[in-house]
Amino acid sequence: MQENDKVDSLKDVIQAPFKDLEYINNIILTKGAEIGWSLVSALLTLFIGFWIAGRLKRIIERRMIARNVDLSIRTFLIPIINIILKLIVVVFVVTRLGLNASGFIAALGGAGLAIGLALQGSLSNFAAGILIIIFKPFKVGDYIVSQGNEGTVESISLLNTVIHTAKGQVITLPNANLFNNPIVNYSIKEYRRLDVNIGISYGDDFDKAKKVLEEVLIDNEYVDQDQSKTVEILEFAASSVNLAVRCYVKNSDYWTAYWQIYRQVKYALDENNISIPYPHTEMIIKTNNESPNLPFEPRD
Known part of the structure; x- marks a missing residue:
């Protein structure tokens, strides 16, 4: 068992x-x-x-x-x-x-x-992006200048804003830096002032030069004739009288008008024999037929 x-x-x-x-x-x-x-x-x-x-x-x-x-x-x-x-x-x-x-x-x-504490800068960029969307200091397609960077806004993302420069460069700017610093927006207004600074000789007739430059602004197709146009003396420089030529053009036509007006100003001044001086130095020599007595010459 x-x-x-x-x-x-x-x-x-x-x-x-x-x-x-x-x-x-x-x-x-x-x-x-x-x-x-x-x-x-x-x-x-x-x-x-x-x-x-x-x-x-x-x-x-x-x-x-x-x-x-x-x-x-x-x-x-x-x-x-x-x-x-x-x-x-x-x-x-x-x-x-x-x-x-x-x-x-x-x-x-x-x-x-935990990630937010580790990436506080990114959170500030995110918050700035929301504020940019709400207050709209600029939008996609605007031409802006900020912190020495200028160009057309291509996109506004969660953390960064991308702008495209006239030189073909793409610049990525943090939203916080953009929102917390001055921004120049050239696209908010329909028209933009175009400034042309040109110098004429001291010997040239200012009234004649003014009339010639005013005719350039009147004949230009891009200049808005309903807004003020200015041709006045800006300053007396070392070798020239500098004139301020001011007019208003549409934002979309700014650079086309800029190049065209500068070219037309040069042609108009040349045709009217008004010189555009450049920095130079004049030497004046005075002659005297009577030679002065020199200290080492014997006297009678």
């Missing part, structure tokens, strides 16, 4: 690991199928959700264009809307996996706070 008990106990010892493996196998087969289906459904949800988010973003962008929403606002808001829509999809996927969505959101908020 004792021998049978020993045999049974030996069988139990040998079969115990196999029973444990069978139990683990059953768990893997049952729970693994559930986990695998959850992962597959979560990936499908993520893929479909991102596709829907992209479609919604494009629909919102088209609606903005149809309602003539300013390009600056569109380029600033569309990336934010895209990020928000994708975050909503990620939260839904986390919920689909059976995880605690509130905990995920809290962790996401904590991570955002």
Whole structure:
């Protein structure tokens, strides 16, 4: 009898690991199928959700264009809307996996706070970008000058503003620097004053020169004849009388008018024999027939 008990106990010892493996196998087969289906459904949800988010973003962008929403606002808001829509999809996927969505959101908020503290400059640029969109010191397409940089605004993004210079350069400026420093915007007004400074000789007739230059402004097609035109003496320089020639042209015609008026001024002055002097030095030599007595000459 004792021998049978020993045999049974030996069988139990040998079969115990196999029973444990069978139990683990059953768990893997049952729970693994559930986990695998959850992962597959979560990936499908993520893929479909991102596709829907992209479609919604494009629909919102088209609606903005149809309602003539300013390009600056569109380029600033569309990336934010895209990020928000994708975050909503990620939260839904986390919920689909059976995880605690509130905990995920809290962790996401904590991570955002830590990143924000590490990137305080970027947050100030983001805040400045929002203020630029709200107060509109400039918009996409405006010609601006700030901190020695000038050009046409190409885009206003979350952190930076991109301008395109007349030399073909692309300059990226942080929004905070732009908003916290003076900005000269040449595109807000329809017309812009064009300044031409020209020098004539002291021996030339000012009234004649004034009449010639006024005729140049009257005949030029880009000069707005309804606004004031000025031709006056600006200063008395070392070798010339500098004249201030002022008129108003449309912003869109500024550089065309600039080159054309300078060229016409040169031609008009040449045709009327009015010289444009350049810096020079005059040497005056006085002669006297009677030679003065020199101190070393003997006297009678």
